[in-house]
Amino acid sequence: MGKNLVGNHIRKLRFNHDEMTQQQLADKVGVTRQTIVALEKGNYSPSLELAFRIALAFNLPLEKVFFYGENTK
């Protein structure tokens, strides 16, 4: 299974938000911790709805959390 093209900064953002745990983020957005683990590893591209919920949890626009293709930053 190849890596998904949709990448994210979830891991970095969690640490910038008072070292939020995977479980805390999972509870906030209504998924299991397994899904946050899969997202951080790049093993899963979330649905649009979940992507928006995660962006809202960090109070950031979608494009600051997710990116398409290789991250240039």
Next chain:
Amino acid sequence: MTYQEKKSIVLLISTIIIFVSYCLYMYPHYPKGGLDLNETYRYWGSFVLILTIVSIVAHIIISIIFNMIFRITTREKEPSFADELDRLIELKAHRNSFFVFIVGFLLAMGSLIIFQPSQLMFIILIFSGFLSDVTGSVTKLYHYRRGV
């Protein structure tokens, strides 16, 4: 390793153990002679029915024991709901599982066309049911470990 990965492995191993031990238990009970069709059909009917009931009950008991051990060893609660990733993996597991069973079903029907004994048809059907179960568990484990 996460809860779902551990659970998939436990279900896979328990499926194999239940099926193999049940087959070993039922094998000596096969009607001798083999010409009495009613007795043979009764044997295969009870084989499938009892296997289904035993599998369901065993899986429920194993799941309860697994959850208890998981809570004690990790001090975490198991997920109480299935989210979008779980549902997607479940769908993929069902698709692969059904595919394997349909292939087995067609092979079983094919065996009748080429005048094979009806026992072979039942053996292929039961074995494809087992294989489809294993395929479902392996698919889940694969996607939970490697992603979707």
